[in-house]
Amino acid sequence: MATDQPSTIVLPSGALALVVQARSDVGLVRKVNEDSFLAAAPVFLVADGMGGHARGDAASQVVTRVFTEHIVPGVLTTPEQVLDAIHSANDAVRDLSEAGDSGTAVAGTTLTGVALVDGDEENEYGWMIFNVGDSRVYSWDGRVLDQQSVDHSAVQVMVDAGLISAEDAEQHPERNVITRALGAEDTVDVDVWLSSPSEHSTFLICSDGLTKELDRSELTAIFARREARGDFSGIADELVEAALEGGGRDNVSVVVVRTDAFTPSASL
DSSP: OOOEEEEEEEEEEEEEEEEEEHHHHSSSSSEEEEEEEEEEETTTEEBBBBBTTTHHHHHHHHHHHHHHSSTTTOOOOOOOHHHHHHHHHHHHTTTTTTTTTTTTEEOOOOEEEEEEEEEOOSSSSEEEEEEEEEEEEEEEESOOOEEOOOOOHHHHHHHTTTOOOHHHHHTTTTTTTOOOOBTSSSSOOOEEEOOOOTTTEEEEEOOOOHHHSSHHHHHHHHHHHHHHHHHTHHHHHHHHHHHHHHHSSEEEEEEEEEEEEEEEEEGO
């Protein structure tokens, strides 16, 4: 499943063009793709259904459906609307859980992404980064690929406590154990960051099927080569193919969104 298309967001003073690329692949080991993505302004997200739990694929699909029902396409949204969509998605995932003879089978999914939201007195718009679980958001500034989200995982707790290094965390046997997910509790605790726009903002949103196979230096090398050529077309495909070449042990999903050109209202 892949998409590579332009997208436009309406601002008070004009229209901002975006270049959006996305791809999801089942990988080389799993039989079912439990990842889902949404890649249409103003929201770009990845949801990774929890493997080993009931209906992980349905859980991630519910997230994208709820967002499309809550967010108006093509115009700026608000942080409050994004948070409302997240909490509604949590309720919808909870509804997928089924009671059986051996107890309740809990459906769950990670959720991470960025949204174009109303700005402040200085900026017409801003970026809202949101995260629950261990899927990730990175930003690319032309030189540095910087992780914007913080993993909700057992190994991240150990990193924060100074018990292991970030490098050790990538190989730790408990690296797949997450501490937050949509559907796990009646209420969801979501991390949010607000970022001011830059002239050419670029974000990578991905499931851990990418970061299990490629470390940050490998991801950075791919972005740096594209930057040097001035050509980011097909980068989502390149990232996914690199993850598959690295082993493809999990489903892998990638969304890359870049701001392109701004057209003032007077020119429309």
